[in-house]
Structures are given as C-alpha cells and as structure tokens.
Amino acid sequence: MKIGFIGLGIMGRPMVGHLIAAGHDVFLHRVKEVSQELVTAGGIALDSAAAVASASEIVILMLPDTSDVEGVLFGKDGVASGLQDGALVIDMSSISPVETKVFAERITAQGADWVDAPVSGGEAGAKNAALTIMCGGTEAAFARAMPILEIMGKRITHIGPSGDGQVAKVCNQIIVGLTIEAVAEALFLAGKAGADPSRVREALLGGFADSTILKVHGERMIDEAFTPGFRINLHRKDMGLAVDAARALDVALPNTAMVHQLMGAAIGRGDGDLDHSAMIRNLQVLASGD
Known part of the structure; x- marks a missing residue:
C-alpha cells in the first residue's frame, strides 16, 4: 500500500522501518539527518504534509502533542488539504481525547476514515514491533487499519468510537x-x-x-x-x-x-x-x- 508517515522521532523511526520492510511504499515528511536512513532503506521524502497525503492511501501521524497534530492536519499545507477521498488517517500520537473527537469529525467530513491509535511499549516496543495499540474509531475504519497496525504491534484493541483510544x-x-x-x-x-x-x-x-x-x-x-x-x-x-x-x-x-x-x-x-x-x-x- 501507499502509506504516509509523519513524525520520525524515537518511536516513529523504527515503526517506519517495519512498514518499509513489509514492502509498503512509505512517504515521509520532516526527514532529518537522524532519519535519513529511512530514505536509504526505501522511504520517499516529500516536502509537505499535504504532498504526503496526496500520495498516500493511509496517513499515519506519530507526533509529540495535541497542537502538533492539529498543525500537521489542518495547518498550511497540512494533511487535510491534500487528503485523498476515501483515505484513512491513523493518529498514533498521544494527545487530548477531547480534541481527538474534533479532529476525527473534521477528517471524516472530508470523506476519509479516522482511527486514533496511541501506543504503549516505548522505544523497545517500537523496535521489536511489539507495541500495545489502543484504538478508537468505527468498526470499519479499525478493520482497515488492522493489517497496518499488526506490522507495528502485538496487542491491538478496538476500544470504541473516535477518542476512546486516547x-x-x-x-x-x-x-x-x-x-x-x-x-x-x-x-x-x-x-x-x-x-x-x-x-x-x-x-x-x-x-x-x-x-x-x-x-x-x-x-x-x-x-x-x-x-x-x-x-x-x-x-x-x-x-x-x-x-x-x-x-x-x-x-x-x-x-x-x-x-x-x-x-x-x-x-x-x-x-x-x-x-x-x-x-x-x-x-x-x-x-x-x-
């Protein structure tokens, strides 16, 4: 599949590595020197979140805080401005459950699906593809996300509607x-x-x-x-x-x-x-x- 991934920190880098190793085309934004190895491994660096969204069927976020997610989604050249019709957004950041519901409503209003899927397990879990993943979203959206989440995690649970994962x-x-x-x-x-x-x-x-x-x-x-x-x-x-x-x-x-x-x-x-x-x-x- 064509997957976008934004958020190449301690957790995000090994998660992207697993997606690339699984044979997916992975489009990246904010590639820095420390994450250049992902491009060497086959990741494709693009110059904006909107470009990543335009190229991807699924867009995954792994960002530090609520404001970061909001900015990447809805800021200038954000994911929302380039999102394909029928795309799936998976937010694996740990952010506000209240704001997550608002973000989900805005994304689904564009004709896309949403899953909030924050993780536990730390850097070791990310490196070993053994993360615990807690998901919020519709049953259909969760079913779409599951094959991708299984590449990065071991224990994956659908909690309930959008926001419940957070x-x-x-x-x-x-x-x-x-x-x-x-x-x-x-x-x-x-x-x-x-x-x-x-x-x-x-x-x-x-x-x-x-x-x-x-x-x-x-x-x-x-x-x-x-x-x-x-x-x-x-x-x-x-x-x-x-x-x-x-x-x-x-x-x-x-x-x-x-x-x-x-x-x-x-x-x-x-x-x-x-x-x-x-x-x-x-x-x-x-x-x-x-």
Whole structure:
C-alpha cells in the first residue's frame, strides 16, 4: 500500500522501518539527518504534509502533542488539504481525547476514515514491533487499519468510537506514572534503610508487587541508566492530559495530579530529557536538601 508517515522521532523511526520492510511504499515528511536512513532503506521524502497525503492511501501521524497534530492536519499545507477521498488517517500520537473527537469529525467530513491509535511499549516496543495499540474509531475504519497496525504491534484493541483510544492511553499513562513513582519510593527507601535495592527488587519480582515497571525501570533506577526510552517531559504531557480530563469531568485524581507536579519538578531541575525512571532523582534531591 501507499502509506504516509509523519513524525520520525524515537518511536516513529523504527515503526517506519517495519512498514518499509513489509514492502509498503512509505512517504515521509520532516526527514532529518537522524532519519535519513529511512530514505536509504526505501522511504520517499516529500516536502509537505499535504504532498504526503496526496500520495498516500493511509496517513499515519506519530507526533509529540495535541497542537502538533492539529498543525500537521489542518495547518498550511497540512494533511487535510491534500487528503485523498476515501483515505484513512491513523493518529498514533498521544494527545487530548477531547480534541481527538474534533479532529476525527473534521477528517471524516472530508470523506476519509479516522482511527486514533496511541501506543504503549516505548522505544523497545517500537523496535521489536511489539507495541500495545489502543484504538478508537468505527468498526470499519479499525478493520482497515488492522493489517497496518499488526506490522507495528502485538496487542491491538478496538476500544470504541473516535477518542476512546486516547482515553485508554491516558489511563495507561496514569498507571505507568504512578507505578514508576511507587517503585522509585520503594527502592529509595530500601537504600536509605541500608538494604541492597537490587536484592530488594529481586525479592519482589514474582510477588504481588511484580510489574514490568519493577523489572525494567527498577533496574534502570538501580543502575542509574537514564538514557531515554520515554522522556519525563513527554510523560508529564500525558499526565497533564489526565489532569485536564479530570477537570473537565469534575472528578478528583489526586495521585495523578501529584505525580504530574513531581514530573514538573524534575523538568524544572533539567531532567526532562531523561527516561521517566529518572523520577527517583526527585527523592534523592529531597533527601539531600538541595
């Protein structure tokens, strides 16, 4: 198929690689030096989002935030201005569920289909084509998207109408964020109490406290290996979406709001580009009094 892909960051680059390897014609916009290898592999660089849309049956977005998606879709020379009749837009970014519904309505009004399909699994999931993908859209649109999504992910779930994929992703980010904070506090306490955090972690694996976060991020915390798989600044953005949704629905998410603030503190100290496992550094700073 002819597929457009816009958003060649840490996640987007390996996702495009899988699409090219599967034999699809992939049209790209915003190709930088770090993503030039995708052109070498067979990707086709074009000079605007509109040009990508004009060339493609399916357009996939993998962008940082709601405003980025809006600009690429509806800004000057955006996807909407070049969209083929009957095309499919798949937004795999993590953005506002409320705005997603608006974007979906505008795209479908042009005679195209829409699926919001945010992902979980981080850089490793993208590289291994093992992403968890949460989808919102009509049954027909989801069925169209499924063969392409299967190239990039393993667990793919249709949640419901447009916007519901983004709701599921916000829920995912709440659980991940709060669990990272819980693991950080537990391992920090272990160390301060004189126990070996690595042995404490080993003891907890397999019990009720076990989780992917304890396995992967717990090890990163112990090793202080904070090269980003998923940056704190991006996770803070997602926690902000959860806080905004809670405000709109007049519900309280107190621990979500607390972790959102702690991520803000980490960013304020200059840790925003580190992996979100680096949240343990907050505790180290608080204990030091700096």
